[in-house]
Amino acid sequence: MSHKVVVTGLGATSPLGGDVATTWENALKGVSGIIKLEDSWVEEHDLPVSIAGRLAVDPLESGRLSKVEAKRHDPSGQYALVAAREAWEDAGFSAENAEDAEELDPERIGVAFGTGIGGVWTLLDAWDTLRDKGPRRVMPMTVPMLMPNSNAAAVSMTFKARAAAQTVVSACASSTESLSLGLAMIRSGKADVVIAGGSEAAIHPMPLAAFAKMQALSRRNDDPAAASRPYDTDRDGFVMGEGAAVLVLESEEHAKARGARIYAELAGTGVSADSYHITAPDPSALGATRALKEALEDGQVDPTSVVHVNAHATSTPAGDVPESNALHAAFGEHTKKIAVSATKSMTGHLLGGAGALEAVLTVKAVADRKAPCTINLENQDPEIDLDVVTEARDLPEGEIAAVSNSFGFGGHNAVAVFRSV
Template sequence: MSQKVVVTGLGAFSPIGGTVSETWDNALQGVSGVKTLTDDWVAEYDLPVYIAGRAGQSVEDSEFISKVETKRLDPSGQFAVIAAREAWKDAGFTADDADAAEELDPDRLAVSFGTGIGGVWTLLNSWDTLRERGPRRILPMTVPMLMPNGSAAAISLNHKARATAQTVVSACASSTESLHAGLDLIRSGKADVVIAGGTESAIHPMTLASFAKMQALSKRNDDPEAASRPYDVDRDGFVMGEGAAALILESEEHAQARGARVYAELAGSGVSSDAHHITANDPEGIGAARSIREALTAGDIAVEDVVHVNAHATSTPVGDPAEAIALRVAFGEHTDNIAVSATKSMTGHLLGAAGALEAVMTVLSVYDRKAPATINLENKDSEIDLDVVTEARELPSGDIVALSNSFGFGGHNAVVAFRSVN
């Protein structure tokens, strides 16, 4: 029988908080992190969308990154380092890296981090520099800053993770797939501890213009806090967010040996591909339902054990009902007993970091026995036959399971299941 994998540390740098505690408190209170963008480039390019969920704290104010590091990392890398260091500290390791910590073997420490776009700010700003000022002005660190694996590499260097440092790039499912990969690394015997998560910093005029051209973004510029409205009949697209989140995954045996506090068990995970359309969800939810069932099977979880789902729920007209159908296909009549939260209503959509942030919230839902709010749901779409949590709600006592869903462009589906622990 494969060994159990538990969560012992959490980190978050999100539109609703610069730390896990701030993020979680605001999620329970229903606080929106979506604001109007005031950058000069909004007017310069006459952008059709100028609202987004910027990180709720400036990088300079974080205790988890140095000024020197900010100059050597793309914003996505900065966010990743901050979230990973908070999770590391939260896990209670006795030193800042595996070389110095007696309870860790660096050859048994791994990193599995996801991103949807990588260092897009560095890439596009460097292109501007090349055109306007010539090749001599390109920074020597440009390639390490823009490469998608730069964040995982930075985390590996910081914490001396030598088992592996891998990057998952599968659009909006990236960081949930990184948790899936982290679970496999421990269950296969490759690692004892994995720093898993995801990061994204893509609030750039080019990306906003591109997503807007696809009709994917909400154009509710006059009311930013109400723009992300999953399941509402008046939803008109997602709101872009930014940030990072990290989870310390650990074999139960390793966690017990060092007396670690355990939040929850990462009991199972599932992945699949729709092979349906490059951007649209399968309207019948077949692939999404398969990934849900795979997560349940992998974790030896009965359908009736699931009490909560943190849904992908991006606030798009097509995606929200497709996920609702997938939940019905996977859970049948038990769907009526599942409390569903759509936290992108507060954070916006963090693309490759969304799954990790929502996984952090799902872990805390199991640990604190609370489902976070879904805001802006004023008139529920009749196609959404779900019990949606509009105000933070208590979850049952006893053994419970909660799921976090992520479905990305390209037909990527990923689901993780967390079980409560005594």
């Protein structure tokens, strides 16, 4: 059996669009998905930050979610289902779930899903209900909706995926780690297909207030589109985003047997820990460097074949420089030949969903031979010696590879490497 794992389906709902095609088109154009929040709770709580990357399309308007499902899932679960259904359809399966698809065995279909926070809207709404109206008014579905594994469970039940339904909660590295889980599940022979991704719906007054108190968020409230500024000398913090993204991973043998369209190979992944600080990255970037090198080694990828990186690049003063240092440590002189995109400049930071969305963009970059934009870079930080893509750029022909980086609070580092097919 082939040990190669390939990507056969993509799905997304993001601040740039309600599907992959629109999200990708706007990422190439350099469109900002960051807006001014008009919610009454911004003024009610006197929040110091009033901007975020809201979904471009309401889940119910996507046509992939029913009203009944919307009531039974936290927003993060709603987003997960929308993205997963698009990815499943995009992979070309003949039925809505594995149980009914002739080419699939439900016991050989797995789910690996990430989230950073989970059902925060459900949790905090339930607390408000308990406090104001008493325990009898708390919804019986509260716990199933707030638990972090609810997204993996919902996707598993929707597609009758029975090999496993695993959840990763590793802050902003969560959904890139889910790709590592999915890769291992297929390589081990446990599954033929894995629905892997991540989702986050944390644009809520409490997380916004908490991140703002940490001085982690940009306060460019008067200019939302220019607020997320990775690598710029005037960057002042990240911008919250929301959404979900999914990749259908499949063994090459299984994909070819059913005549599936293949976007790219998920060649390898690397996961490490800084063991340094609960929020700050290790300035030496040793953990990030180790994850990069491990991903390249895992996929037997020649570092000189890497032509593109979708960077974690959150736009924080403390975070962008160590990642640049890690890239130089992993790639040496070849770093100068790598086109680096910082797409959070357009989408904001989807926390646990960020890695999956950026992986989708990386797969599209490899498949379409295009590197997406980095916007708002007016004065590049001299400590960041990278070739940053400020206008969509063609990537070389021939065999190429591209990297997607994710780093999270707690010192979590995760890297995925995709290779052309």
